[in-house]
Amino acid sequence: MKEENSSLHRTTLRIIETLELIADNPGRFTLSDISDNLQIPKSTISPILHTLVHKGFLSLGSDQHYRIGFSAYNIGTGFLHQFSFLDEIEKILSDVTNVCMEASHFAVLSGGDVLYLKKVNSPEPIRMVSFVGNKIPAYSTALGKALLLNLTISDIKKLYPDGLVPVTEHTITDFTELKEQLLKARQEGYVYEVEESNQYIRCIAVPIRKAEKIVASISVATPVFRYDDKKEALIKTLLSNAQYKIETLINTLKINYEDLIQ
Template sequence: MRETEHRSTARVLDILELLEHVSNGLSLKEISEALKVPKSSLFPILHTLLERGYLCSESNGRGYRLGSMAFQLGNSYLKQMDGDEEIETVMQKVVDQCGETCHFAVLDRSEVLYLKKIDSPHTVRMTSRIGMRMPAYGTGLGKALLTDHSLSMLRELYPEGLKPLTEHTVTDMEVLAEQLKQSKETGFSSEREESDQDICCVAVPLRKNGKIVAALSVAVPTFRDTAEKEEQIKKLLQEAKQRIEAILQFTDLGLPNE
C-alpha cells in the first residue's frame, strides 16, 4: 500500500482488483494470503461488500467473487464516456468494410483493458469480451499501447520477464523493444498467434496531445488472413485513427492515461 493511501479504502479496492482476475472465486483464507491481510480485518469488509452487492458468495462454498453491482459500476463508466457513441460508429464502419472484429482498449498498468468491441459477422471470430484483460506485451493492442516504451521502461513494467501466452509469444525483452521501435516508425503494431492460437491482429495507437491514451485493433482468424486483407485493414485503421483522435481532442473520456 502507498503511504498516501487510506488503509481501509485501499483494502476494499485491493479485494475488488484481486477478484477481478479470478473467475471461480476465492475463499477468505486465499484472499488473506494473497493480500497479506489478517482474516479478522478482511471479514467485515467482505461482509459489507457482500451486503451491498459488490461481491457474491459462491454456492459451492468456494468463497467470494465479483457481484452484479461491480458490473453495474463498470458499465456506468462506459456509458459516461462523452465520445462513446461516436467511437463505436467509427468502429462499426471498420467492421462493415473488412468483416472482422474491432477492439478499442487502454493500458492499465501492464495489461490491456478492453473497453469496446464490435464483433465480426462471421461465425468463426476472436473470442473476447468487454472488460477482458491481457498482458500487453502479447497482443497487437498492447504493443500499440506500449509503442513509446523504451527497453528500460519495459523492464520496469515487467520485472519478472515476459511469460509465454502461446508458443508464439515474444518473450525476449530486447526483441519486444525492437518490435515497438519498428511500430513507431510504421505506425502499426501486429502479432500473429501470440495471445490466441489461430488469431492475428493489427493495431494502431490513439494519441491525445501527443500521448498514447488508447489503441484500436482488428483481429482476424489466420485462415482468413491474406496480404490483401492486411493492407485493407491497415488503411481502415489509419482512417479510423484520424477520426477517433479528432473525437479524443474535444472530449474527456476519463481514460487512464489522458
C-alpha cells in the first residue's frame, strides 16, 4: 500500500483505493490481484471486498473478477446532478477577474469560430464587450489561436477556404504570419492578440487540454490604455493558475467533457 498522510483513516483509505483500482480496471482483478496491486494482505482485503459486494458497490462475477456495482454508479450520478461544469469554470474565471479587474473568457472551437461559453465582466466602466454564445473567427482572437495551436497550417487552411478575412484593420490575414504566431505561442505557452478582433483591446490566452488534446481556452481582455508590462505579468500568472485548475477538473472527471458544456 502506498504511503499516505498519517492523519488519514487507514481502513477508509483502503476502501477508497480498492474502489479506484477496480473502477480503472473493470473485470480485470481477482482477490489475489487486488491484494498484490494494493500491497494489502488477503486476510485484510477479503472482508473489505465482501462488504462492498454486499452493499452493491462492487459486483463479483462467476469468473471471480470484480467490477463496480450499481451503488457506486448511483453515488456518481448524484454528484453529476449537483455539479455544473460551467458553474465551476465561472468560479475560476471570477477569481481571475477579481484580481486583475479585467474581463475573462472560456471558449471552445466551433468549426473555424470561437464559441464563447462563459464570460466574467470587468468591474471597470470601460471594458471589452462580448457575449456568451457569440462566435468570431478563431484566427482573429487570442482565445481562438490558443484553440488552433495543435493544428497544422494545412488543417487551418481547410477551416478557412476563403482565407483569413479581416475583422479589424489589425487582423492577421496571412497564413504564414499566423503559422509563425502559433509557433511562438507553442514555445511560450501564451497566445497574444493586439486589436485583431476588437479595436483598442488586447488579449492573452492559454489552451485547456484534456489528455494532451486542446479542448478549450481561457483569456483575459484588457483595454490598451490599461495594458502595461506589470498588468501582462499579472494576467499570465493568473491564467497559468486558472489553466491548472480547469485542466485538473477536466482530467479528474471520468465523464465526457463535451457533454458537460451542452
